[in-house]
Amino acid sequence: MKILIVEDEQDLLESMTHFLQNEGFVCEKAFNYFTAEEKLVSFDYDALILDIGLPDGNGLDLLDQLKQSGKNTGILIVSAKNSLDDKIKGLDLGADDYISKPFHLSELNSRVRAVLRRRKFEGTNNIIFEEIEINTEQRTVSVNESLLVLTPKEFDLLLFFVTNKNRVLNRQSIAEHLWGDYMDTADHFDFVYTHINNLRKKLREASAGDYIQTIYGIGYKLSQP
């Protein structure tokens, strides 16, 4: 999988690249509009992560060009403005998803993978982790080929863990992934805790291995044995 990351903030660009490379992606970097345009014309990418606030141009124009070139590239827009206008415009211009700064890298990873699934692997919506099989289109999970009934939140939680396997997920990022911006409340760690416990219990009852580890004081991690 080849991804182009367009971001004018060097430190952030490095972090994103480093993270996604560890996830097994081939990443290329562009820190301004000019470089990004050049790369998009010359090469094909499976996904584009695009900060639309660039110093030398509006990222939305790149979207327009990409759309006209007819390339099948999954697009994730990054914006610092958190403005609905940008979001609507971007989605109108063919972006697949929108994430606003500041974001968790695990969230970015999860969104990129969702974009890639939607764009590329039609028909193969199954993610397999050990004896657990997740169908992202029908939103079903089976363990050892027998169906496991999960609530929508538990499903999202499991998918989030599997897409970010072997990584420490802090409680903040989990809460945000599950509830978005509504989670401006005090007790969300308890909610995360409850959901994870329920998920673990269901997996255990379906005789799947207990892969979710508690990382003291920080969060949780799904580890491949």
Added chain:
Amino acid sequence: MKLLNKINRTYLLSSLIVVIPGLVIAYFLIIFISSEETSEILHGNEQRVVQQIGRQQSIPDFYPLIDVQKVERAHPFEMKDTVIYNPVSRENEAFKEYTTYRIIGTQTYRITVRTPVIEKNDVVASLFLGTALLFLVILTVLYLINKNINHSIWLPFYSNLKAIKSFSLQSSEKLALQQTDISEFNDLNTQVIKLTNKVISDYNSLKEFTENAAHELQTPLSVVQAKVEFLFNQDTLTRKEMAALEIIMDNLQRLRRLNQSLLLLTKIENAQFDQRIPVFFNDFIGGILDSMKEMFEMKNINISLRQEGKFTTSMDLQLARQLISNLTSNILRHTPENGTAQIRIENDKITFSNSGTKPLNPDRIFKRFYKEGQTSTSTGLGLSIVQTICLQNNLSIRYHFSENDHYFVVSKEES
């Protein structure tokens, strides 16, 4: 009081001050002149009477104007005021009387001539009447002039006042004022235009700042967050280091939420949400409640939605959702475990109520950064945002506490 009325009133008052001593002087002048005039007439008449007696030897008798009597001896002449009954008009009339003694031939005559004099009361009355009439005429003329001036001289002033009243920072139109040939008005216009241009430019730079602040703050926050996440995944971390990282992360999130809420608040205050459409609150309140349902369940809060009417108003849909979700999160945060809560929609208001223990301070809860108790993870901006949204959209938000329940009521403001 209008400026013109004030000026006119001053003019009229000062002319009264001048007119009253003038009236007194006029009175004495009139009395003096008429008295002089009467004396001359009496002397003249007396001469004529003497001549006639001398020529014709006859004695004229026109009582009471001329009265001639033969007397034994002469006395000194006498001039005096007197009152004589007039049988024709049947009233006493004032006369001036001049009596002389003349020897014509051998006979001594007492000649008395009289002439009616102006009565003092009449003088006073006519003077006052005349002045009053004069004032009435002046008032009428002033009124007519004012009316005319209002239509000509003051017209540009009033049209400019209207333009200033309808001036709004949100509309991109600059203030256009009508020029006149009155220098005071033109001075005022120039200063007002200068002032509004300054305000517009300040407002624009504030808006620009808001947008820049978003970008400038969010990006470093992203970098820090990414780096902390990177550290989380190091295998060599000790527990203490992990705990420190977690605190960094928690505070980073607070900072982020704070920044986002402040930006939202500024944007609302700048009225940057201006896509007003008819919003049907009944349509989406259920959805917002559903998205938070499990959190209510986890705290075992029994929340119910009662739709007793349809609440509709014209506003930005995004803001309407923000309003409802802030008030609902507020319930979620502040209802004690196993408590009850209710959202009630009526035609003219929406009431959010939840169980509590003691009343909040209604003067302070809508203030920025005000926090009740120790829920330090909240930004303290949620209710400020609610209040600002209400203010901008002709809604009112009120709080009261009764029978151990908190009530937040959003209602349409009577306009």
